[in-house]
Amino acid sequence: MRYFKTEMDIAAPPSRVWEVMSDVEHWHEWTPSITSIERRDNGTFAVGSKALVRQPKFPPALWTVTEIETGKTFTWTSGAPGVHVAGRHSVEPTATGSRAVLELTYTGIFGGLFAGLTREITERYVGYEARGLKARSENPAFRHRGFD
DSSP states (O other): OOEEEEEEEESSOHHHHHHHHHOGGGGGGTOTTOSEEEESSOSSOOTTOEEEEEOTTSOOEEEEEEEEETTTEEEEEEEETTEEEEEEEEEEEETTEEEEEEEEEEESTTHHHHHHHTHHHHHHHHHHHHHHHHHHHHOTTOOOOOOO
């Protein structure tokens, strides 16, 4: 499997979900899948922004924003020799609030192999991120205590 996707309905307006989603340096507060994220630049989160992401059970990875539509979606990419990963984070309005869509796509000569070897943990982490995004967007004081 080279592609992972999850959707989560959130009882908060898209502007609130985007505020949480795009504030990457605070993700560790609401998802156990992130140990820390350090921005490697200052200012607005935009195309070209870089962040060093630390996750349990994975080596640190430098992610670069390659596409952004402020208030709606951003894509960032990371990679190693033979593996390229794109993460897309989107929010859209619904009748009751918002829907967040989180996607990971693995490419490269070893992309499928890496995705297959890490499938279980990747699915768990994407689930953590969706549930944490929902909880933090609906309750600004939410801090994760794990989801297992």
